[in-house]
Amino acid sequence: MSSVGxxxxxxxxxxxxxxxxRARPSRNHFDLITLVVLAARLNRSTLNPEACQILNLxxxxxxxVAELSAALRLPVSVLRxxxxxxxxxxxxxxxxxxxxxxxxxSLLEAxxxxxxxx
Numbered sequence: 001m002s003s004v005g006x007x008x009x010x011x012x013x014x015x016x017x018x019x020x021x022r023a024r025p026s027r028n029h030f031d032l033i034t035l036v037v038l039a040a041r042l043n044r045s046t047l048n049p050e051a052c053q054i055l056n057l058x059x060x061x062x063x064x065v066a067e068l069s070a071a072l073r074l075p076v077s078v079l080r081x082x083x084x085x086x087x088x089x090x091x092x093x094x095x096x097x098x099x100x101x102x103x104x105x106s107l108l109e110a111x112x113x114x115x116x117x118x
Contacts, residue, residue, distance in 0.1 A: 029080070030079075030080050030083050030084075030094060031065065032065050032066040032069075032076065033066065034064060034065050034096065035062050035063070035094065035095045035096075036063055036065060036068060036092055036093075036094050037058065037062040037093050037094070037095065038055060038058040038059055038062075038092060039090060039091060039092050040091065042089065042090060047086075048082075050072065050078075051082050054068060054072065054079075054086065055091060055092075057071055057072070058092065065079060065080070065083065068083075
């Protein structure tokens with residue numbers, strides 16, 4: 001298993017190994033709430049195990065960067081590098097922030113009131 005962390009019997013793989021020594025994504029920048037979607041089923045034979053895990057998760061449904069980071073137990077900085085590589089290779093697409101214009105004003109006011117009580 002190649003996972004960053006100390007959970008269970010996982011082997012420790014340093015983040016720089018997973019990203020090929022890179023600390024920043026090549027060109028694409030992903031917010032925590034950027035929605036990532038599987039674009040095409042391309043050849044995965046040259047991808048590292050973490051990139052394959054990302055694509056496997058995206059086969060089920062589109063996910064945000066934060067959700068992927070939590071599911072894979074990878075730091076967001078590492079995930080951003082992997083996502084940039086996957087986007088450049090044509091495996092994924094990303095859409096901007098998720099905006100829901102259907103939000104009920106009364107619900108938002110109730111949430112605000114509850115937060116102010118804290």
